[in-house]
Structures are given as C-alpha cells and as structure tokens.
Amino acid sequence: MKKYQAHMLSVAPMMDWTDRHCRYFHRLMTRRALLYTEMVTAPAIIHGDRARLLDFASVEHPVALQLGGSEPAELREATRLAADWGYDEINLNVGCPSDRVQSGCFGAVLMKTPGLVADCVAEMMAESPVEVTVKCRIGVDDQVPAEILPDFIETISRTGVRRIAIHARKAWLQGLSPRENREVPPLDYPLVHAMKSAFPDLDLSINGGIDSLDEVRGHLEVMDGVMIGRAAYHRPWDMLGQADMFWDEAPQFSSAIQVAEAMRPYIHDHLAGGGRLHQVTRHMLGLFHGQPGARGWKRTLSEGAARGGIEVYETALAQVTRAAITEYQREETLQG
Template sequence: MVHALQLPQDAPSVRDAATLSIAPMMDWTDRHCRVFHRLLSRRALLYTEMVTAPAIIHGDRHRLLDYDAAEHPVALQLGGSDPAELEAATRIAADWDYDEINLNVGCPSDRVQSGCFGAVLMKTPDLVAECVARMIAASPVEVTVKCRIGVDDQIPEDVLPAFLDRMRDAGIRRIAIHARKAWLQGLSPRENRDIPPLDYSLVHRMKRQFADLHLSINGGIPGLDAVRDHLQVMDGVMVGRAAYHQPWDLLGQADRLWGDLPPFSSPDQVALAMRPYIAAHLAAGGRLHQITRHMLGLFHGMPGARGWKRTLSEGASKGGIEVYDAALQQVTQLAA
C-alpha cells in the first residue's frame, strides 16, 4: 500500500458518511480512484469495486483487499450467493478493517448472472437473508445491502417492500436502493443503467414505510442539487457516474452537505495534492495511467480541460510524472 497522502484522522462515522456515498463501479472505483475521491471529500463514504467471495477465499487477498488508510471511511462490496462462501470471505476481510461490508444484489452484468449473484438475487430473498445473516455473524462491522427495485417481470411495488422486510428480519439496518428495475434478459449491463425508467417515488415511499431502516437512493442522480432534494426524504444518496465523470462539481463541493468547507478551493489544487501520491506510485513501479484515468474529468467544463484530458489520454500509458505536469500546465496556463 502507498501512504503518500496525509489526510485528517477524524473520519466521520460510517453511517454519517452514508449521507453521500460513491457507488461501487466495476473497473472504476479501484484503490487509486478512491484515494482521489477521498482527497476531494473528507466526508463521503467510498465503496470498493465488487469483489467476489470465491476470489477472496482462493485468490490473492492482498491484491484484492489492500487499500490506503487515507480512504476511510471505506466499504467493501462482496458478490456471491453461497452463504458459506460469503461468511468465509467476510471473516477474511475482517482483518483489513473496512468500515462496512456490503452485499451486491443489484449488478445486472452477464458474468454476475452466470454466477447466480447480483441483481438476480432479487428473485430469491430467502437466500439473500441467509447470506446476510451469516455475514453479520462473521463481521465486526455493519453489513449492508445494495439492491434494485426488482428484476424482469417482477412488480416493484410488491417485490421491493417484501424484500426490505425480509432484509430487516435478517438483521440488515442499512440498504442502498437503485431506483431502476434490472432487465436480465434483453438488455446489456450498460443499457440497464439507462433504459429501465427510474422510480424515485417508489423508493421515497419505502423510506416512509420503513422509517426504522437507513435507506439511500441511487440511480441517475446528476449533481448536488438533486442530492439535496433526495435528502429531504431519504437518509442517504448514492451517486455513481456523476461523481466519476464530474468529480470537482460533485465531490469537490460535497462536504458542504455536512456544513463543512470543501478541502480545496479549486481543482488545480486537487491535482497538485495528488502529485505526491502519483510520484510514490511511479517510484514503486506503477504506471501513470492507472491513476490518471480516474482524473480525466477533474476540470470538466473549465478552460484547459480539453488539453488536460488529451495530454493524459495520449501520454499516460507510457510516460511518467512529466506527462502529468504537462497536463496540469494545460490548465494552469489558461487560468493565469
């Protein structure tokens, strides 16, 4: 692990941090992405990419589970459908001191379906309940669930409240709900992020019906104004692509939700603050693009953003810190 960032140690509680969380996103929210996001916000709850239980049991645990201590509060998302495997993976992960363990009951990808986990588990709430009960017994930290409002021909108005009730009976107290149904047949994972209609009102009704549960809403939330609107009803909001593609607009201002000032006043300050972490990664044998691919949207909509993005996109796969400095110069020259 690289510990190049010195961040405040007074991290918020995980439940407080869940006021705004950054969704687990496959191939995106890796450890470098999370360090970048934590630099932007001291408060938001971060999630790992989904890691399957069998991979943790049989694979390279350090590669899969290591993270920078600066990322706290950070949650590990697990994928799986075998209660014994999920219990074992949870026990193993306990040694890594994550702040939360989350079970994926929402991903619609083909490889997830073939493993009989992810969104398809909405069809088997009793199995999910057994899984989370075993996970809770094995975990020193809170176990949570991320789900959809339903899948395929299910009627969300019937399925979702029954699912939430079953999760509550199993010991779950915090759930993030993606406000779209998942179509497991006929739509690709990408299409499942956009085509099924969002039903925010249903998720809002679930909060009123399940007042004792901490419920977050997820799906298609474009920015902080929308986050604030949802927080009038919900306990938390989970944002994915908007935070990834426009990190300064959303995460760079996110700490205001807690009444705090943002840690930086401009995105170029963020870029400079990331430089020691990048230099340490390069010195350890890493590659520039492993980090900067997550930073392409930092200057979204600002003068020099195109040059920043182009310089990193074209040079980061082969170049070093000089490429990063050249990219930053594209922005600072115009701002001067």
C-alpha cells in the first residue's frame, strides 16, 4: 500500500454537494484525504465570476478542481485561468451522466470519443502547473466495457496522464436519470481491478458504491486509490472520522460531537459575513448517522436552518449531546 499520497483516499466531486462549505467540514475529519470541487465548466470559468467559482480556503488542501468541457481550446484557457488559485490537481470530468452535461457534449458521453479526451487533456497539461487527471466511467450505453475501457485508458495515457479514477459502472445516457445512473447499472469491480493489472505503471483509483472503510481497505490491496462519494456525504463521520488511519495517523477528533463543536467558529464567521446557516449545515445532516439524537439533529437543522441563525445550530447540537449523555448513563447502568 502506498503511503502519504492524498489520492489514496479521496472524496468524489459531487455536483451541488462538494462546495467549499462541504469541503471545509470534511477537512476537519481528515487531514490527508484528497477533496474535489464540484464540476465547474470551462466556459463558466472563462466568462463567469471566477472568484465565486474557484475561491477556497487554504485549510482545504489537498484539494482538486474538476473541470467539465469538450473543447480543447476552452479547457486549456480555463486551466490557465484557474492555475492562479493554487489547486493541487486539475481533473477532467468524463463520467457525469446528467442531462445538462450531455447537452454540452461533455461528461460521460466523452467515453465515446477517447481521441477527443486525449486532445482535451493534452491542452490542459500544456497550461497546468499541477497534475492533470481524468475521472471516467467503464463505458456508456451499448459499449462493452471490457473492450472499450482498455482502449480508452491506453489512448489518454499516451498524452502523459498518469492518474485516472474509474467509476465502476456504465452510464446510460438515455433512459436513466443521473440518480439512477449512480445506482442501477451494476458495479464491475473486477474489471476495474483488471485495469490495474493491465496498466501497472498508471496510478488508478476505483470509485462507485464503496460504503465502508473495510471496503476501502480491500480495494487498496489492488488499486492505488479509492474515491468515495455518497457514503462520505451522507455518513461523513463513519467514512472520514477514522480515514487518516490509512496514513498511519490518529484521527483529529474522537467523536462526531467534537466535529460539530469545531465547526462553530466557521459557522459564526459565515453568518457574520452575511451567509445563511443552511448553506453550511445542509452538508452536515448525516454527521450523527446511527447515533443517539441523530433524528433530532437532522430535523432541527432541516426545519430551522433556512431562516434561523446560530441558535438553531446550538439547539440541534444540544439535542445530540443530551442524547449521548443519556445513552452513556444507560450503558453504565446496564454494566453496573
């Protein structure tokens, strides 16, 4: 197992989820794992509000920017413009199946045109001061993954790309929603594992449906890295609270309550700057998943954070703290 490489464990780029507030929250739980931005399109960077799209806190490092696009010249320009922000990696999205991505002819549909992907990556590499990587699927629609995936990897690796994250599911561009594309197509872990054997000199990560740290450990016996997505978002403490053990490091916090307490200064600053509570806490609803008080925490924040301030957060935290104390006392009584 390779040590001290951030991408040994990473949190996947997830649209509408992995914004800067989410990444700050995740970083509290893991000092080592690589975090990804939401996908940002190349045209948005070229023509839009770059500060809003690209700003992040220095404590988020190591953090990677994911770009979406299919025009090599646009991706080159977006990479050039983004270089000043100091991301640790720039990644090309060749995996997202959403309608809005397809309409722009990028994301998973690019699995059909590996030559174009290679052109895009080559242009990005020409401008990037940091490593350029690719996140892809095993195939789309009627493609036979065992046939097309090796050719896809071979083609893009000729550009000099050394690191690829592979989502172990096909994407169906017609007939399935983006959510269904994350759940319905069957996972093919053996195929992704086989790619590591076929391309031993490449640095390959596996993504898709990985639901526990035990599963992460198992995949790391074969792969160079593991990328986790929805499990890290919906059960952040379960997936990230002990994640630094993969680097032989102790966790920063011993409980989810400590994480929630550590978020207070960030939330205070966000509110003082004119932000709204739910912009931060919507990413924290699953922090106490499976723990005493989880339901009250989630309900209080879901119902009150859109209009309330720090008092809503304190009420939610007090509920889980009381529930934890009650549970501890109950266990003490049973053992006594």
